[in-house]
Amino acid sequence: MPQPITFFSKVYEVVRLIPYGRVSSYGAIATYLGTAGSSRMVGWAMNKAHSHPKPVPAHRVVNRNGMLTGKHHFGGTNLMQELLENEGIKVENETIVDFEKLFWDPMKEL
DNA sequence: TTGCTGACCGACG
């Protein structure tokens, strides 16, 4: 098996399951994976997402406040915001508008 | 192998 199922792989899988025009949070994903509290690992997984063979919509993953904390990893520009706006998600001051409505909880949806 | 790091979260003062 060239691709063993690891914590990272699960994170990527869940992130790819996020529907178009929806967003999720690190904590929600971490909790869904059964490792609540290790939300940092989710963020770290996103950092390594560039090394992942499959595309990972990391721009749909933000912190609990709906703030684009990881936008600096998208080229250090407003690329992350543009990607979200391209999906119909409004972003103001690096924060997602109506985050509660757009929030996609894997524990509820899956 | 050991130790540091990391795009977070919640608690505490």
Next chain:
DNA sequence: CCGTCGGCCAGCA
């Protein structure tokens, strides 16, 4: 209200 600290665990030098 705001700053600080600890915890969670896998990857990398």
